[in-house]
Amino acid sequence: MTNTTENLPVADPFVEEGGLPVIGHWIDGSLHASRSGRTAPVYDPALGRQTKEVALADESEIQTAIASAARAFPGWAGTSMAKRQAIVFRFREILNERKHELAEIITSEHGKVVSDAAGEVQRGLEVVELATGFPHLLKGDYSENVSTGIDVYSTKQPLGVVGIISPFNFPAMVPMWFFPIAIAAGNTVVLKPSEKDPSAAIWMAEVWKEAGLPDGVFNVLQGDKLAVDGLLTSPEVQSISFVGSTPIAQYIYETAARHGKRVQALGGAKNHMLVLPDADLDLVADQAINAGFGSAGERCMAISVVLAVEPVADELIEKITERIGKLRVGDGRREPDMGPLVTEQHRDKVASYIDIAAQDGATVVVDGRGIEVDGAADGFWLGPTLLDNVPTTSRAYTEEIFGPVLSVVRVDGFEEGVELINSGAFGNGTAIFTNDGGAARRFQNEIQVGMIGVNVPIPVPVAYYSFGGWKDSLFGDSKAYGIQGFDFFTRQKAITSRWLDPATHGGINLGFPKN
Numbered sequence: 001m002t003n004t005t006e007n008l009p010v011a012d013p014f015v016e017e018g019g020l021p022v023i024g025h026w027i028d029g030s031l032h033a034s035r036s037g038r039t040a041p042v043y044d045p046a047l048g049r050q051t052k053e054v055a056l057a058d059e060s061e062i063q064t065a066i067a068s069a070a071r072a073f074p075g076w077a078g079t080s081m082a083k084r085q086a087i088v089f090r091f092r093e094i095l096n097e098r099k100h101e102l103a104e105i106i107t108s109e110h111g112k113v114v115s116d117a118a119g120e121v122q123r124g125l126e127v128v129e130l131a132t133g134f135p136h137l138l139k140g141d142y143s144e145n146v147s148t149g150i151d152v153y154s155t156k157q158p159l160g161v162v163g164i165i166s167p168f169n170f171p172a173m174v175p176m177w178f179f180p181i182a183i184a185a186g187n188t189v190v191l192k193p194s195e196k197d198p199s200a201a202i203w204m205a206e207v208w209k210e211a212g213l214p215d216g217v218f219n220v221l222q223g224d225k226l227a228v229d230g231l232l233t234s235p236e237v238q239s240i241s242f243v244g245s246t247p248i249a250q251y252i253y254e255t256a257a258r259h260g261k262r263v264q265a266l267g268g269a270k271n272h273m274l275v276l277p278d279a280d281l282d283l284v285a286d287q288a289i290n291a292g293f294g295s296a297g298e299r300c301m302a303i304s305v306v307l308a309v310e311p312v313a314d315e316l317i318e319k320i321t322e323r324i325g326k327l328r329v330g331d332g333r334r335e336p337d338m339g340p341l342v343t344e345q346h347r348d349k350v351a352s353y354i355d356i357a358a359q360d361g362a363t364v365v366v367d368g369r370g371i372e373v374d375g376a377a378d379g380f381w382l383g384p385t386l387l388d389n390v391p392t393t394s395r396a397y398t399e400e401i402f403g404p405v406l407s408v409v410r411v412d413g414f415e416e417g418v419e420l421i422n423s424g425a426f427g428n429g430t431a432i433f434t435n436d437g438g439a440a441r442r443f444q445n446e447i448q449v450g451m452i453g454v455n456v457p458i459p460v461p462v463a464y465y466s467f468g469g470w471k472d473s474l475f476g477d478s479k480a481y482g483i484q485g486f487d488f489f490t491r492q493k494a495i496t497s498r499w500l501d502p503a504t505h506g507g508i509n510l511g512f513p514k515n
């Protein structure tokens with residue numbers, strides 16, 4: 001069997017099977033139904049019921065998607081920068097005009113509030129905008145006359161087929177951390193989105209087509225571990241960009257590296273906010289709420305631990321508790337403050353940490369279970385939860401919870417706070433809240449974390465810096481987007497060149513050139 005889409009029926013646009021739409025693959029410029037016979041459920045978390053299915057690719061579909069990207073590569077890499085730039089600009093324009101559609105799709109499968117989903121798309125758009133300037137960022141260097149009559153220059157070339165594997169919590173933004181830069185630089189892409197919210201990727205593929213991107217340059221392969229392993233082991237795939245949980249990130253890093261690929265694998269997090277006694281506690285309480293409960297805590301840059309330097313803990317907890325009382329939880333389409341969690345299973349896992357913390361001696365200040373909501377009774381709800389005096393030996397402290405559970409740990413001073421942060425397994429983001437510039441400066445210097453906020457709770461770098469943590473939050477050498485993104489998706493060549501003319505003919509010389 002050849003690896004072409006002839007074997008796959010075209011879907012229109014989502015095939016109905018057993019009453020539910022089945023989301024298929026986007027390969028070679030069109031949507032295809034799967035023949036694998038394997039699917040996974042897709043839920044509307046605010047309704048608490050399955051609304052769709054997503055195809056899970058089999059081996060032949062995986063190879064078809066990779067082959068489509070491989071066929072498209074020479075033509076796309078050889079397309080002039082001016083034409084490539086016009087297409088990336090057009091993608092940016094359409095996405096910007098229609099971003100509300102994408103936000104609604106995200107909410108219907110992820111659950112986050114629509115305005116927050118629009119914010120996610122906006123952050124992705126920033127990377128698209130960075131990518132529109134790619135000709136400047138792909139310029140090489142030129143040094144004239146490094147030796148008599150000899151010039152040295154460098155060029156940056158695309159890698160080929162690149163694989164992107166993304167998590168459920170940002171179905172539009174995380175893929176956009178990578179594919180605008182990869183495509184602008186001349187690569188072709190196979191994106192494997194999360195099976196929990198697979199539709200955003202298909203929507204973005206349609207926009208690429210409308211923007212004039214040649215077929216096969218951007219492919220979406222729906223699937224699970226089988227599809228991931230297909231990308232990790234394919235000799236055709238040159239690099240892997242992964243975002244997800246730490247155990248899977250480590251597996252991706254090791255497996256892809258063993259198969260000779262360039263890898264960037266971003267993992268989980270446990271982000272701490274260190275509050276010094278001189279901080280403005282109203283600002284801290286507001287920011288702890290925003291960073292702890294925004295997107296129901298399902299953000300890798302969410303704050304999950306407040307380290308309160310005594311004597312401020314009691315007052316801070318009072319302020320946070322008062323604010324929690326005013327938060328509205330409900331269906332993201334009705335613009336509450338916070339939506340549901342992504343699946344029932346995940347909601348139950350997050351809720352189980354409340355009992356774990358309590359059993360380990362923590363105080364449950366606010367329990368989000370059984371909260372009243374503005375939404376369907378069966379939605380995957382868990383209200384904002386606040387824990388105090390969480391022991392640092394408890395699994396509620398050491399593990400990533402990834403939900404609306406904010407823990408307070410009381411510490412005696414700056415040093416104890418820094419020591420706790422630095423002894424943790426993760427190093428994604430952190431923040432210090434203080435009015436003491438010297439302490440903030442020491443913090444940024446001593447902390448073993450990749451992204452740091454000073455009176456800013458979620459320090460996600462803008463598109464022209466790069467995103468990535470340290471330790472178990474990033475496997476590989478390269479962060480996402482920014483200049484590091486362009487370096488990741490290109491290979492450099494250095495050319496040493498001499499054009500003979502009578503003045504520079506050096507004659508025979510078997511040693512190193514000296515002039």
Ligand code: NAD
Nearest residue numbers: 166167168193194225228243244245248266267268269300
């Ligand atoms: P996940 O690790 O379960 O899944 C991520 C991707 O890996 C998905 O596409 C999934 O299909 C695939 N996958 C899952 N299990 C696999 C396996 N055994 N083998 C191969 N592939 C597998 O993560 P998630 O639950 O979708 O996302 C939440 C996690 O992502 C959290 O840990 C969060 O901190 C992390 N995250 C990190 C960042 C960051 O920038 N560091 C950003 C967003 C999310």
